[in-house]
Amino acid sequence: MIRRILLTSLIVVLSGALLGCWFHFVGKLSAQGRAQANCRKVEVVLLDSLESAIVDKQEVLDSLTRCAVGKHTCRIDLDSIEKALLARGEVMSAQVYAANEQTLAVELTQRKPVIRLENAALRWYADPEGYLFPVTNAVDVPIVTGHIPLSLDRKLRGLVPEEERDWLLGMVTLARYIDSKPALRKEIAQMDISEDGDIVLYTRSAGPAIIFGDSGDYVTKFAKLDAWWRNIAPQLEEGKTYKTINLKYNNQIICKQL
Numbered sequence: 412m413i414r415r416i417l418l419t420s421l422i423v424v425l426s427g428a429l430l431g432c433w434f435h436f437v438g439k440l441s442a443q444g445r446a447q448a449n450c451r452k453v454e455v456v457l458l459d460s461l462e463s464a465i466v467d468k469q470e471v472l473d474s475l476t477r478c479a480v481g482k483h484t485c486r487i488d489l490d491s492i493e494k495a496l497l498a499r500g501e502v503m504s505a506q507v508y509a510a511n512e513q514t515l516a517v518e519l520t521q522r523k524p525v526i527r528l529e530n531a532a533l534r535w536y537a538d539p540e541g542y543l544f545p546v547t548n549a550v551d552v553p554i555v556t557g558h559i560p561l562s563l564d565r566k567l568r569g570l571v572p573e574e575e576r577d578w579l580l581g582m583v584t585l586a587r588y589i590d591s592k593p594a595l596r597k598e599i600a601q602m603d604i605s606e607d608g609d610i611v612l613y614t615r616s617a618g619p620a621i622i623f624g625d626s627g628d629y630v631t632k633f634a635k636l637d638a639w640w641r642n643i644a645p646q647l648e649e650g651k652t653y654k655t656i657n658l659k660y661n662n663q664i665i666c667k668q669l
Contacts, residue, residue: 448483448484448485448512448513449480449481449482449483449484449513450479450480450481450482450483450484450487450509450513450514450515451480451513451514452476452480452513452514452515453472453475453476453479453480453514453515453516453517454510454514454515454516454517455468455471455472455475455517455519456516456517456518456519457519457520457521458518458519458520459520459521462521462523463521463522463523463524463550464521464548464550465501465521465522465523465524465536465547465548465550466499466501466502466519466521466547466548467547467548471496471517471519475492475515475517478492479492479515484509484512484513484515485509487509487515489507489508489509492505492507492517493505493506493507496517496519498568499544499547500522500544500545500547500568501521501522501536501544501547501548502519502520502521502522503520503521503522503538504519504520505517505518505519505520506518522536522538522542522544523538523539524536524537524538524550524552525537525538525539525552525553525583525586525587525590526552526553526554526555526582526583526586526602527546527550527552527553527554527555528543528555528556528559528561528563529554529555529556530556530559530563533545533563533565534546535563535567536550536552537579537582537583538583539583539587540570541570541571541576541579541580541583542569542570543563543567543568543569543570543571543579544567544568544569545565545567545568552586552590553586553589553590553599553600553601553602554600554601554602555582555586555601555602555603555604556601556602556603556604557603557604557605557611558604558605558606558608559604560575560578560604560608561575561578561579562575578626581625581626581627582602582610582626584626584629585602585610585626585629586602588629588630588633592633594637595633597615598614598615598616599612599613599614599615600613600614600615601613602623608625609622609623609624609625609659610622610623610624610625610626611623618644619652619653619654619655619656619666619667620654620655620656621636621655621656621658622655622656622657622658622659623658623659624658624659624660625659632658632659635658635664636656636658638664639656639664643664651668652668653666653667653668654667654668655667
């Protein structure tokens with residue numbers, strides 16, 4: 412009886428040992444397989460694709476496919492890819508990870524352009540926080556030209572110096588207000604900065620240039636512009652036009668004839 416019990420115990424121990432060795436062997440083969448698995452495809456997802464289209468998804472996909480596909484998945488430097496994506500400027504956040512042994516997944520959140528600044532042949536977008544980045548794809552936002560009082564550089568990606576930030580944020584606020592009003596969004600095509608710093612608005616119709624002054628008190632100024640459009644412009648004599656209408660002074664609209 413004792414002999415039978417000992418024999419049974421020995422069989423159980425040996426079976427357990429063999430089973431443990433088997434699982435260890437299979438696990439080791441699986442780990443080796445993962446270590447040797449090559450990336451076969453890249454998947455790029457724009458998490459806010461319905462809100463913005465500033466990132467060229469296909470360009471990102473093509474670029475990452477060239478640098479990742481064919482490499483061992485475990486050897487792909489995910490941190491370096493994320494940093495490279497963020498350096499593009501139009502990408503606000505990037506998460507890169509191995510979705511499985513053969514697929515590299517990329518999730519991007521885009522910046523939302525509010526205005527476009529143009530200086531000679533150089534162009535930048537600004538987002539609601541005043542973050543500047545070079546123009547890549549065209550987006551329909553108000554354009555700012557002229558004597559822009561910012562230290563702009565071809566490689567600029569980020570916030571402008573603190574002493575310039577108030578001006579830029581004022582322009583951003585003005586542009587967002589224009590975008591929130593269908594009539595203004597339809598009519599205002601460009602904001603030009605004159606030599607003396609005044610904002611001058613140009614309309615899509617062949618109307619007078621609108622001297623706006625600075626970006627302050629914009630609600631009152633646009634109310635005066637609305638009064639001009641509704642009550643004054645329709646009553647002008649046929650053939651009579653103005654070169655400018657000036658909204659920068661309190662409680663008055665100053666018109667200058669051609």
